[in-house]
Amino acid sequence: MQPRKILLLLFFIQIFCWTAPNLTLAQYAEGVAKVHYAPSRTYDILHMKLEISLDEIRKTVYGKVAYTLTPLNNNLKEIVLDCVDLTVTKTYLADGTNLAFENSNVKLKIKLPQAKNSDDRITLTIEYSGSPKMGLYFIQPDKSYPHKPYQIWSQGEDEDNRYWYPGYDFPNDRFTSEIIATVKNNFTVISNGKLVSVTEDKETGSKTFHWKEDVPHVNYLNSIIVGEYQEIKEDFDGVPVLYYVPKGQEGLAKHAFSKTMDMLKFFSDKIGVKYPYEKYAQTTITDFMWGGMENISATTLTERTLHDRIAHWDVKSEGLVAHELAHQWWGDLLTCKDWSQAWLNEGFATYFEALFIQHDLGEEEFQLDMQGSKESYLDEDKNDYRRPIVYNLYAEPFDLFDSHTYAKGSWVLHMLRSFLGDELFWKGIKHYCNKHREQCVDSHDFQKAMEEATGQNLDWFFSQWIYKAGYPEFEVKWSWEDSSKTVVVSISQNQKTDSLTPIFQMPVEIAFTTNPGRTVKIINIQNKEQEFYLPLDSRPLMVEFDPENKILKTVDFERSTEELLYQLQNSPRSWERSEACQVLAKRGGEKNILQTLEKVLSEDKFYAVRQAAAKALGEIKLKEAKAILKKGLSDPDSRVRRSVISALAKFKDEPDVAEILYKQFKSDSSYYARAEALISLGKTKDKKVYSWILEGLKYDSHNDVIRASVFEALAQLDDSKGIGLVKEYSAYGKPLAVRNSAIWALGKLAKGKESVMASKTYSKQEIREFLENLLWDPLFNTRRAVVGALGDLGDPEAIAELEKFVERELQYRLKSDARRAIRKIREGKKGEVDLRGLKDKVAELEEENKGMKTRLEVLEREVSEKK
Secondary structure, eight states: OHHHHHHHHHHHHHHHHHOOOOBOHHHHTTTOOEEOOOOOOSEEEEEEEEEEEEETTTTEEEEEEEEEEEESSSOEEEEEEEOOSOEEEEEEETTOOBOOEEEOSSEEEEEEEEEEOTTOOEEEEEEEEEOOSSSEEEEOOOSSSTTOOOEEEEOOTTTTGGGTSOBOOSTTOOEEEEEEEEEETTOEEEESSEEEEEEEETTTTEEEEEEEEEEEEOGGGOOEEEEOEEEEEEEETTEEEEEEEETTOHHHHHHHHTTHHHHHHHHHHHHSSOOOSSOEEEEEESSOSSSEEOOTTEEEEEGGGOOOTTGGGTOOOHHHHHHHHHTTTBTTTEEESSGGGTHHHHHHHHHHHHHHHHHHHOHHHHHHHHHHHHHHHHHHHHHTBOOOSSOOEESSGGGGSSTIIIIIHHHHHHHHHHHHOHHHHHHHHHHHHHHHTTEEEOHHHHHHHHHHHHOOOOHHHHHHHTSSOOOOEEEEEEEEETTTTEEEEEEEEOSOOSSSOOOOOEEEEEEEEETTEEEEEEEEEOSSEEEEEEEOSSOOSEEEESTTOOSOOEEEEOOOHHHHHHHHHHOSOHHHHHHHHHHHGGGOOOHHHHHHHHHHHHHOSSHHHHHHHHHHHHHHOOHHHHHHHHHHTTOSSHHHHHHHHHHHGGGTTSTTHHHHHHHHHHHOSOHHHHHHHHHHHHHTTOGGGHHHHHGGGGOOOGGGHHHHHHHHHHHHHTOGGGHHHHHHHTSBTBOHHHHHHHHHHHHHHHTTOSBOSTTOOSBHHHHHHHHHHHTTOSOHHHHHHHHHHHHHHTOGGGHHHHHHHHHHOOOHHHHHHHHHHHHHHHHHHHHHHHHHHHHHHHHHHHHHHHHHHHHHHHHHHHHHHHO
């Protein structure tokens, strides 16, 4: 029937608007992905000795690098190294024999005077100079940022060290290293391994630092940091533990690094291998594009992780610090042998970060951290692409450093631990680390080591979780048969299955709480649909599916309101109480629900459950819910207050909400709660709050979070008169966090507006062109913000400039982001056209349906008259 067509079209419009296609990574990479394999090797590097002189003003490096190596096979005639845009002046052997070479500015081919065999040992030296475009970064002040420090720092992962010295730049060869760096005498140099010596040349005003790393490692882990630093020193069982922070910021170090010693002991004990290097250093740097980097024995961290006492409630450095320290085993001592195996680095570090949280803060914080990883992965899988964890089809190696690698990789280890049990899991982990220390590894090595240690066949596990994709999407129902005292549990897996995504097989725990107590049963899931008949003493008050949260999954679990309220009030597991809040939010504002959420918001001992209650009250949107939320503004935990503030923004039509939020902005002690209040003010869409939002520009805060939130608030307010201010703060010279937030807001504010100000001062074209010019900005994070803003702007005219950006940009992450922005623009334009066509078709069918209805009414009258 025609009315059914209308319903179907309306359904497709809804689907089109609210879901994204589930793509493979290859499709998502806009056709530039290709199959990658590790390069074949012709020689084995044993040692690298790098001697460099660095000029922080001219941004240059002058150096020589010597490699001691041995051929892997007979008849080796040339040595090929990675060497990008460096000027090579001379190559020679240890005896002084000059060697012919060809430098293509990508590869350096060095001709040997005669063929060498596998029992030969060769030492060759390369003299070179350059102004690196990547890999080595020179930070310096200028007229716009006069207080920025002079720093030089490297970032080698994935394959960027080739930009500042010639080398074998792939992670399937390991060697020991020395880095000898000469810099101005006011600087400190931090590098890998042990500090052998520091010598000063008073005539030249320079110092030379000699660092040596005796544990073999892959090339991307070589690093150097140069700057004016204050050293803070501790000792872990004879190993120096060093913290380098900018002079004057020593007082902030304790908030970021105070748990490092406990982490070193925890990881050494759990992994069964004591921290294996000569020292451990953590150094903070300016303008770092990432949070941290696990360079061997010398972690690099963003200076943004340093924070004061006020920020400490909201900013926790322990996760970042633990993640990078865990890498010293997982990524450094054992390293993935090619990028398709990156989860062996990143998935492990992410899980061991969570394990330290479990050790330090308990099970509730551990589960909360794992939930965050789960949500990150599910979001990427749903909205971006789906792929197996081990996957060698990509555009750039960095494409694989995603939530599949980090978050899902972490969950795979958690599931393996859950299925094996703690005793066998840790036995296997210790065996794997000891067996493969100082080696390059793949997933087969890990599986084999775990099987050797435990006696378990793990093919079934690795097949579905490592080499396949997706996750189980469960639907669970239960019923009670009183006559037989039996619970009937129906479980189906509703994920779309194909060559990538299987029907998953696993044991699952189900718990039943009755008046006499709690019973846990284990069922084996093997099929798409299964029913289980489980005897029980009485009808359960609460049924829990996977109560300890051991499986990466989604669950659509049909339960009554009474069951959910019981779960919220009685479950000892905080994650179950939070889940009950989420589901109850969809049940509306029944009195008993509101009363229970009020009690939870005020009394639950774990802050994350109080946060979940606040979010649920915001979803309910009744006046009674708002009144309850107002009480939550006095919660002693700023994280809860932030959730309450965010929830209050849902009541934007209530006349007093803006005043409540403004008062909280003025009075709250937390930087981040005040920032949240500004953003929520913007969400009210109340024009009177414009001037209140701008007050945030007056306040200093950690990482300028309050000023930065002003521009997110203006984007939420969507008031065109803010464009001028936003554009002003997007300019070079403004505080970096604030500037990047303003750039992001510019794309949001101008989206969908041909004229973005009532006075016609700015056109959408002018905003686009302004943003396009910023694609040339020297700062990585600013260019990234610009790319995102152009994607949000959605102007097809920006595609040409974004495509040019992809061609010239060297940073892999920015290339990937630009491709994503192009895809977003194209899909948005196609969506507008398709949606307009669908709406036109709906209107046409509705008119046709009206005609049918009229004719039907006429016929009914005629029939009635004849009767």
